[in-house]
Amino acid sequence: MRGIVQINFGGREIALKLVYYGPALSGKTTNLRSLHHLTTETSRGRLMTLETRDDRTLFFDMLPLTLRAETSVTGADRAGTPAGMTLRIKIFTVPGQVLHASTRRLVLQGADGVAFIADSQISETEHNAASFLDLRRNLKELNLSVKELPLVIQFNKRDLDRIRSDEELAALASRGREPVFRASAVNGDGVLETFFGLLDVTWRKLDREHQLAKLLGIASTELLPMAARQLGLETDVATLLSSCLGGTTQRTAEVSS
Amino acid sequence: MTIEAPPPSVRVDDLVLDGRLHLEDLVDRDGLDELCRSFVALFGIPVRIYSNEGGLLADTAIEHELCAYVNTTVEGRKACAATVGAVKARDAGESGDVLHPCFTGAAYRILALEYDGRRVGRLIVGPFLPPQVTEPLPSLLSIDAAIDKDRAQVLLGKMPRAKAETVTRITTHLKSALDLILFSGHKSFVTSKMHLASVRESYRQLEDKTARLQEAFDRLKELDRLKSNFLATVSHELRTPLTSIIGYSEMLVEGLAGELKPEQIEFVKTIHAKGGQLLSLIMSLLDLSKMESGTMRMTMRPVRIEAVMKEVVSTLLPTARKRGVKLQMSADASSLGEVRGDPERLRQVFINLVENAIKFTPSEGSVTLRAAMVDEDGDGGDDDAGLALLAPTRALVEVRVVDTGIGIPKREWGRIFDPFYQVDSSSTREYGGTGLGLSIVKRLVESHGGTIRIEDNPPRGTVFVVTLPQTSAGADVTSDARAPAESRPDG
Ligand SMILES: Nc1nc2c(ncn2[C@@H]2O[C@H](COP(=O)(O)OP(=O)(O)OP(=O)(O)O)[C@@H](O)[C@H]2O)c(=O)[nH]1
Ligand SMILES: Nc1ncnc2c1ncn2[C@@H]1O[C@H](COP(=O)(O)OP(=O)(O)OP(=O)(O)O)[C@@H](O)[C@H]1O
Ligand SMILES: [Mg+2]
Numbered sequence A: 001m002r003g004i005v006q007i008n009f010g011g012r013e014i015a016l017k018l019v020y021y022g023p024a025l026s027g028k029t030t031n032l033r034s035l036h037h038l039t040t041e042t043s044r045g046r047l048m049t050l051e052t053r054d055d056r057t058l059f060f061d062m063l064p065l066t067l068r069a070e071t072s073v074t075g076a077d078r079a080g081t082p083a084g085m086t087l088r089i090k091i092f093t094v095p096g097q098v099l100h101a102s103t104r105r106l107v108l109q110g111a112d113g114v115a116f117i118a119d120s121q122i123s124e125t126e127h128n129a130a131s132f133l134d135l136r137r138n139l140k141e142l143n144l145s146v147k148e149l150p151l152v153i154q155f156n157k158r159d160l161d162r163i164r165s166d167e168e169l170a171a172l173a174s175r176g177r178e179p180v181f182r183a184s185a186v187n188g189d190g191v192l193e194t195f196f197g198l199l200d201v202t203w204r205k206l207d208r209e210h211q212l213a214k215l216l217g218i219a220s221t222e223l224l225p226m227a228a229r230q231l232g233l234e235t236d237v238a239t240l241l242s243s244c245l246g247g248t249t250q251r252t253a254e255v256s257s
Numbered sequence B: 001m002t003i004e005a006p007p008p009s010v011r012v013d014d015l016v017l018d019g020r021l022h023l024e025d026l027v028d029r030d031g032l033d034e035l036c037r038s039f040v041a042l043f044g045i046p047v048r049i050y051s052n053e054g055g056l057l058a059d060t061a062i063e064h065e066l067c068a069y070v071n072t073t074v075e076g077r078k079a080c081a082a083t084v085g086a087v088k089a090r091d092a093g094e095s096g097d098v099l100h101p102c103f104t105g106a107a108y109r110i111l112a113l114e115y116d117g118r119r120v121g122r123l124i125v126g127p128f129l130p131p132q133v134t135e136p137l138p139s140l141l142s143i144d145a146a147i148d149k150d151r152a153q154v155l156l157g158k159m160p161r162a163k164a165e166t167v168t169r170i171t172t173h174l175k176s177a178l179d180l181i182l183f184s185g186h187k188s189f190v191t192s193k194m195h196l197a198s199v200r201e202s203y204r205q206l207e208d209k210t211a212r213l214q215e216a217f218d219r220l221k222e223l224d225r226l227k228s229n230f231l232a233t234v235s236h237e238l239r240t241p242l243t244s245i246i247g248y249s250e251m252l253v254e255g256l257a258g259e260l261k262p263e264q265i266e267f268v269k270t271i272h273a274k275g276g277q278l279l280s281l282i283m284s285l286l287d288l289s290k291m292e293s294g295t296m297r298m299t300m301r302p303v304r305i306e307a308v309m310k311e312v313v314s315t316l317l318p319t320a321r322k323r324g325v326k327l328q329m330s331a332d333a334s335s336l337g338e339v340r341g342d343p344e345r346l347r348q349v350f351i352n353l354v355e356n357a358i359k360f361t362p363s364e365g366s367v368t369l370r371a372a373m374v375d376e377d378g379d380g381g382d383d384d385a386g387l388a389l390l391a392p393t394r395a396l397v398e399v400r401v402v403d404t405g406i407g408i409p410k411r412e413w414g415r416i417f418d419p420f421y422q423v424d425s426s427s428t429r430e431y432g433g434t435g436l437g438l439s440i441v442k443r444l445v446e447s448h449g450g451t452i453r454i455e456d457n458p459p460r461g462t463v464f465v466v467t468l469p470q471t472s473a474g475a476d477v478t479s480d481a482r483a484p485a486e487s488r489p490d491g
């Protein structure tokens, strides 16, 4: 296995891999489409959607984001590469259909963080659970553990009827460790919140283990605001993150360690 | 069971994440060439595309007349080659866009090609003439004495002119068209790799599962072998003391140890009878396990089947009488010939069948043994191809055990030959027995190269039909009885 975070090109690039996991039709692809829609072109590349059949993901979708550190601490000017450090984030979705189990594992391999996109409809409860077990099994096969993996949960499709209520979600969130976000991905609600929530927990863990901030020449707390700026967002990051339910255990644990 | 899974065969990350993407992998060269040609047709300026590795991916070099003229002179040709070489080798620089002048006054633009924020190659545009150059420069005229100023002036006028901003606009357009080509090229590259990878990954998983199943299967087979061995050993060990119990109880009944009271005699007789039952059960188990392990020895020789039948009838006549069942046989000794077999085992086959027939036939009923010659196609075989060759080897003796008893429902016909299977559990109580008889019969018949099947005997009763090959036909019957489906070495 490679070390989780990838540092490339003479240490001038850091690559992060984030994966949107979840049961079939929960809205993973929709999340990525909305994210693509909500960010500005300068920092994000084209959304790559691989060969779908009836709009279902067959292999994966992938959205690349490229953030440039806004301080130039490295003086070494190498020809052919722009000065300064680059943080490349690739966001993948897996195919949710049960049938694509082996592809899911291929895509999950090497993930630095996972957003689990659940369907809020009460009728989907079991599919959510089954897909989470599938995630756990696949992580285990890849020698990763769900305990160590930065993880956030999104309950999508809040716009529908017959869904788990906000109170129920709050209760569930307070019992679990992971931050929980509510979203309606088709309308673009909660999409940025989930993404920044995931970036937050992933960054905290990797920065702690690899001193990424130092490598990028920024302060640890600067990354999220910097990302928001470069992606052209007007909302401030603290507001985005404050919409999350639960997840406190994980955060205090990270701060204290 | 924990079998460590090998790592997946392809890394998705390698396909999309890092800088190992080569321009060569992403583009269709013919398509790229066409794009560049249409560009040249529009603007008259040559275009070349190089990959990072230095490969020339598209070349639409057209030779301007001035260049052709310069190349007719010795020094001009040298200088031209030097310029072209320098352009080819020149990097696009920090900014990704540099101008390279030619001694003729023309110029080249060298631009970096980027994909996904990384440089993957270079775009070389030119030579074209900047607008400010209106007449031959000294650098052109002095390169070779043979260059004529007036001619150079005329040819210079024929070179395509372009302002820097115009070239920038054109190349920006070209670059964005290229970017789209690269993106779709990348996409199909990744798609095809993912196709392969997911197929391989599924295959790996299947192989994994197959290996586990094979392991489980081998273990079960081994267990089965152990069970057979165990059964054989235990049966054998039980038989020895049991024979003593039977022998001594017989002697007690016969008064060899002194007179017994009538009641005592009754008791001892019961001990003797139950011992006998137990012994026959053990013998059956022993037979079964011998046949399963393939260790039953049989002495094959020509046997007259009607002799075996006669013996069976005379053995079971008392039983039949006791139950009020008529037992009879019919066989035309002259036409039957001989079958190849072990007479003791064949006797066992028919004893079992006739015992069953008597057991399941109410009094006033009848049991009949009938033997006849048949052809194989006589029993419904519809394939008569090559019969002229096959018929002589297919002569069969058919023995039918016909009863007018309770019958066997059709749906049970398939399972009736399984060990311990009895039609319904209540009949176990009414008729006794262990359900081993028919399974032994079937194996014995098959190890003689024969078959056994069931038919109805309307209006009431059952027919068991045993066919055995005639002597000449049974030449290939071996002397070892083996489990029909598969043979395994003894021990
Ligand atoms: N009402 C509602 N529908 C949604 C929402 N998000 C997604 N959908 C719909 O759910 C369906 C499936 O969405 P996708 O994004 O394709 O689901 P997916 O998780 O990528 O599915 P797979 O690729 O099969 O794993 C689509 O019809 C979406 O329009 C939402 O927030 N509200
Ligand atoms: N002629 C027959 N008529 C009706 N049923 C029969 C006949 N022969 C066999 N069967 C059915 O097939 C079952 C299996 O027969 P099999 O000879 O294998 O066992 P069994 O006679 O019950 O016991 P065992 O022969 O071991 O003492 C019988 O229990 C009975 O239900
Ligand atoms: Mg999808």
Ligand SMILES: [Mg+2]
Pocket (backbone or CB within 6 Å): B352, B355, B356, B433, B437, B438
């Ligand atoms: Mg029987």
